[in-house]
Amino acid sequence: MQTVLITGGAGFIGSHMCDLLLDKGYKVICMDNLITSSALNIKHLDGNKNFRFIEHDVTKHIDIEEDLDFVLHLASPASPVDFDKIPIQISKVGSLGTHNALGLAKHKKAVFLFASTSEVYGDPLVNPQPETYFGNVNPVGVRSCYDESKRFGEAITMAYHRKHKIDTKIVRIFNTYGERMRADDGRAVPTFISQALKNEPITVFGDGRQTRSFCYVSDLIEGIYKLMLSDINEPVNIGNPDEYSILELAEKIIELTGSKSKIIFSELPADDPKVRRPDIAKAKKELDWEPKVGLEEGLRKTIEYFKELEK
Ligand code: UDP
Numbered sequence: 001m002q003t004v005l006i007t008g009g010a011g012f013i014g015s016h017m018c019d020l021l022l023d024k025g026y027k028v029i030c031m032d033n034l035i036t037s038s039a040l041n042i043k044h045l046d047g048n049k050n051f052r053f054i055e056h057d058v059t060k061h062i063d064i065e066e067d068l069d070f071v072l073h074l075a076s077p078a079s080p081v082d083f084d085k086i087p088i089q090i091s092k093v094g095s096l097g098t099h100n101a102l103g104l105a106k107h108k109k110a111v112f113l114f115a116s117t118s119e120v121y122g123d124p125l126v127n128p129q130p131e132t133y134f135g136n137v138n139p140v141g142v143r144s145c146y147d148e149s150k151r152f153g154e155a156i157t158m159a160y161h162r163k164h165k166i167d168t169k170i171v172r173i174f175n176t177y178g179e180r181m182r183a184d185d186g187r188a189v190p191t192f193i194s195q196a197l198k199n200e201p202i203t204v205f206g207d208g209r210q211t212r213s214f215c216y217v218s219d220l221i222e223g224i225y226k227l228m229l230s231d232i233n234e235p236v237n238i239g240n241p242d243e244y245s246i247l248e249l250a251e252k253i254i255e256l257t258g259s260k261s262k263i264i265f266s267e268l269p270a271d272d273p274k275v276r277r278p279d280i281a282k283a284k285k286e287l288d289w290e291p292k293v294g295l296e297e298g299l300r301k302t303i304e305y306f307k308e309l310e311k
Contacts, residue, residue, distance in 0.1 A: 001050075003027040005068050005110075007058045007101055008075030010034060012180045013115070013173070015041035016221045017072060022050055024225070029064065033057040035089060036077040041180050058097040059089075068108040070228060073101040074115040076150075080143065080269060081186030087145035094149025095156075102160045105168075113169040113228050114157045116235060118276055119147045120172060128243075128277040131172065131235050141271040154235060161233055169227050174239025174278045178217030178298065179305040189214065189299075192250050193306045196259035206268030208247030213277045215240035216298030219291035226287040239278035240291040256299055 004021050008014040009030030014037065018028050027050045030042060034055060045051045056062065058075050076093045077086060098114060105112035121129045122137030137147045154170050161168040177189040185191070195202050215238070223238035244252075250263050283289045 001025065001027050002069040003029065003066055004070040004072060005029045005031060005064060005104070006072045006074060007031045007097070008037065008115075010039060010042050010053070011037035011074065012041070012182075013176060013217065013220065014074045015180055016178070016217050017074065017224065018042060018045060018051065020221050020225060022048060026050070028052070029054065029066070031056050031058060031062070032075065035086070036079070036082060036182070038182070058100055059092040060100070062100050062104045064104065064108070068104070068110040070111045070113065071101055071105040071108070072113045072115070072224075072228065073098055076115065076146070078117070078146070079186045083143055083146055091145045091149045094146070094153045098153040098156055102156060102166070106160065106164050106166055111167045111169070111228065112157065112160070113171065113224070114153055116154050116170050116172045117146070117150050118172055118174040118237070118239065118278065119143065120151050120154065121276075122147060123271060123273045124275060127275040128241060128279040129237070130279040131237055131282055138271050142269070143271050168233055169230070170235040171224050171227050172235050172237045173220065174215055174237065174276065175212045176215045176217055176220045176239070178302050181302075183306060183309060188212065188246055188249060189302065190306070192253045193257065193303055196253050196257040196261050197303075197306060197310060199260045201264040202250045202254065202261045204246055204250050204263050204265050205272065207265065208250065208263075209245050210268070210272060211243045211245050211275045211277065212249070213240050213243045214249070214295055214298070215291055216293035216301070219293050223283060223287065223289045226289050230287055232286055236283050236287065237278040237280055238283055238289070239280065241278055241280055242295060243275075243277040244295065252295065253299060256296065257303055
């Protein structure tokens with residue numbers, strides 16, 4: 001039986017990764033400081049003999065007794081509302097946290113996977129974004145705590161790969177949504193669904209013509225799993241290439257919830273990317289992966305989850 005450490009394992013994506021890997025027969029150690037995640041996301045795993053939770057901040061030295069086969073470094077707040085509230089913690093988890101997790105992987109001779117982000121492309125001047133695009137990031141803007149620490153995280157991951165010959169993977173995660181997102185997380189999908197379910201105004205920033213491409217969480221974690229088992233050491237985009245404007249997203253959520261909400265427009269946050277869409281040719285070819293869940297199907301499932309939460 002192989003053992004996996006998942007940092008950020010109580011988060012939105014991390015907790016789904018715990019479920020998938022337990023299901024595939026791995027022993028899972030979940031590490032989280034619960035700063036933006038929730039113990040409720042892993043409550044159903046209480047008592048599972050192959051699962052262990054450790055409350056720990058990965059920006060501090062990480063000590064694990066067991067042998068590890070994989071270290072998945074998923075820990076990081078990732079919502080633009082967190083960029084304002086906790087920019088120093090975000091800067092630290094992508095830099096110091098990645099360094100600690102790499103050190104652990106080296107010590108344990110484990111495969112290391114770093115959760116990077118489409119934010120490394122910044123406000124992209126190329127659409128869709130292939131892995132070969134270097135990005136257009138404001139190094140001192142309000143998003144830079146996230147973007148630049150993730151870019152540094154990629155750099156130090158490659159440095160450990162080149163210098164210490166660690167088997168490392170880098171997944172560039174594009175906008176992902178689904179069950180276990182926080183209702184108050186501030187991101188477009190949970191915000192719009194929460195507003196629609198309460199018949200409150202839907203808050204579209206800017207004119208709503210900026211685009212995103214939304215990947216349902218089950219597709220994302222399947223892609224991460226395939227990458228974790230692959231022999232690819234260069235970054236791979238995982239996301240859904242179907243691109244929608246934010247206004248279209250708001251309208252779709254109003255339609256699917258049958259809400260009476262009206263759309264209201266307010267100022268676009270600084271450095272908000274105008275377009276975002278993954279080029280997934282590499283994941284298709286090298287991982288034989290592509291998303292299966294369309295936006296409407298994924299939104300329906302997510303809306304059901306938020307309805308249950310409100311009961
Ligand atoms: N957005 C919006 N209203 C909200 C939340 C987000 O119009 O209440 C917009 C945001 O400005 C961005 C897009 O939706 O253009 C996606 O934002 P999100 O925070 O979900 O993620 P991002 O892709 O920006 O990291």
